[in-house]
Amino acid sequence: MLPWLEVPLKDLMARYEAERLPHALLFIGPAGAGKAELGKALAHRLLCEQGTACGTCKGCLLLEAGSHPDLKKVELEEDAQQIKVEQVRDLIVWVNQTAQMSGAKISIIAPAHKMNRNSANALLKVMEEPPARNFLILISDEPAMLLPTIRSRAQRLNLTMPGETEAKQWLEAKVDGDKDWSTLLSLSHGSPLLARQRADDDYLQRRQLLASVWHDLFVKQGDVVSLVAGLAKIDLTEALELAMEMFADVARLQATNDKNAINNKDIASFIEPVSDVLGKRQVLYCLNLLQQDYRLAKGTQNPNPTLLLESLLIACSAPGAAQPDSVFNL
Numbered sequence: 370m371l372p373w374l375e376v377p378l379k380d381l382m383a384r385y386e387a388e389r390l391p392h393a394l395l396f397i398g399p400a401g402a403g404k405a406e407l408g409k410a411l412a413h414r415l416l417c418e419q420g421t422a423c424g425t426c427k428g429c430l431l432l433e434a435g436s437h438p439d440l441k442k443v444e445l446e447e448d449a450q451q452i453k454v455e456q457v458r459d460l461i462v463w464v465n466q467t468a469q470m471s472g473a474k475i476s477i478i479a480p481a482h483k484m485n486r487n488s489a490n491a492l493l494k495v496m497e498e499p500p501a502r503n504f505l506i507l508i509s510d511e512p513a514m515l516l517p518t519i520r521s522r523a524q525r526l527n528l529t530m531p532g533e534t535e536a537k538q539w540l541e542a543k544v545d546g547d548k549d550w551s552t553l554l555s556l557s558h559g560s561p562l563l564a565r566q567r568a569d570d571d572y573l574q575r576r577q578l579l580a581s582v583w584h585d586l587f588v589k590q591g592d593v594v595s596l597v598a599g600l601a602k603i604d605l606t607e608a609l610e611l612a613m614e615m616f617a618d619v620a621r622l623q624a625t626n627d628k629n630a631i632n633n634k635d636i637a638s639f640i641e642p643v644s645d646v647l648g649k650r651q652v653l654y655c656l657n658l659l660q661q662d663y664r665l666a667k668g669t670q671n672p673n674p675t676l677l678l679e680s681l682l683i684a685c686s687a688p689g690a691a692q693p694d695s696v697f698n699l
């Protein structure tokens with residue numbers, strides 16, 4: 370159990386025991402806050418015959434084997450960008466069947482904002498008249514993308530990150546070897562889960578590569594198609610997140626003229642030259658385009674990463690990309 374989830378879990382269990390746990394819960398909070406882990410832990414407590422996630426009862430053993438009949442997860446199918454209406458219809462049929470193990474029935478939808486409009490509308494019906502002892506857990510780091518009618522029918526729980534000391538203690542206990550946890554935590558918005566994952570893969574190298582693309586575009590007038598082709602396998606969300614952070618640093622550096630204002634210190638050597646060659650309006654213009662593309666990437670459409678990045682780089686670097694007042698009234 371993640372230590373920073375103990376308090377919210379205890380609170381949820383207290384409400385369950387008092388028969389005041391809402392039928393629909395919406396766990397929100399930034400990526401890596403532990404929303405899915407909390408959903409799993411709550412399901413485990415509710416489906417354990419002792420109510421403790423004892424690990425030995427039939428409910429716990431079935432959960433451990435991934436075959437508990439009263440737990441259903443609705444997730445993105447492989448390569449899909451949307452949770453389809455058929456998946457939600459299956460869920461509704463399942464919800465209306467009697468529990469097999471005499472306890473509660475739990476459904477978890479993650480990421481809930483990936484439901485398309487039809488899926489969300491189908492879900493509304495079951496949210497309006499939930500069968501007794503049925504609990505629906507919606508998980509989302511983009512709750513604004515959910516239908517307002519879904520949001521208003523679920524009780525929100527906003528998870529926050531642990532403090533840095535607690536996060537480091539957890540990471541040091543979990544991961545062998547010396548890592549620069551301060552840097553990894555700061556690059557992961559304080560999330561120990563993301564920091565641990567990023568310590569294991571080549572995240573820091575990918576950041577250098579992504580930052581170099583923007584640097585070469587503006588400083589060396591690099592060719593857009595070759596620059597994007599150099600990114601090999603692109604995680605579009607990660608690429609856009611990095612770019613937004615980089616441009617935010619460029620804007621901060623331009624506003625303060627102080628290198629200490631740079632948050633993403635590991636890519637500072639790319640940020641400083643970009644700041645020297647871009648005008649302030651162009652930086653804001655690019656940030657605006659990046660935010661639009663980021664919403665597109667996080668939504669239920671399925672943009673082609675290569676095409677999207679090529680268009681973005683072309684738009685950001687086009688002559689006159691940020692004519693006075695073309696986007697902002699500064």
Ligand SMILES: [Zn+2]
Nearest residue numbers: 417423426429
């Ligand atoms: Zn148990």
